[in-house]
Amino acid sequence: MLVRLLLTVFGVFEFLFPQNVVDFGMKHSIKDGSDVEVQPWVYTVARIEGLVITLWALRRGKKKSS
Numbered sequence: 443m444l445v446r447l448l449l450t451v452f453g454v455f456e457f458l459f460p461q462n463v464v465d466f467g468m469k470h471s472i473k474d475g476s477d478v479e480v481q482p483w484v485y486t487v488a489r490i491e492g493l494v495i496t497l498w499a500l501r502r503g504k505k506k507s508s
Contacts, residue, residue: 449496
């Protein structure tokens with residue numbers, strides 16, 4: 443149940459603030475400190491990913507409680 447809650451919160455956050463999530467991930471994945479420019483479509487894909495994670499977590503919770 444805790445994992446489902448965390449996934450739901452993360453999915454909603456990623457859906458609402460995709461730029462923050464992508465920028466955080468890029469900041470921690472670049473080792474040499476170089477500046478990387480992210481294409482605009484990456485934020486759209488991150489938003490879709492957040493929606494899918496949220497829907498999956500909510501749907502999985504409904505199946506287990508039935």
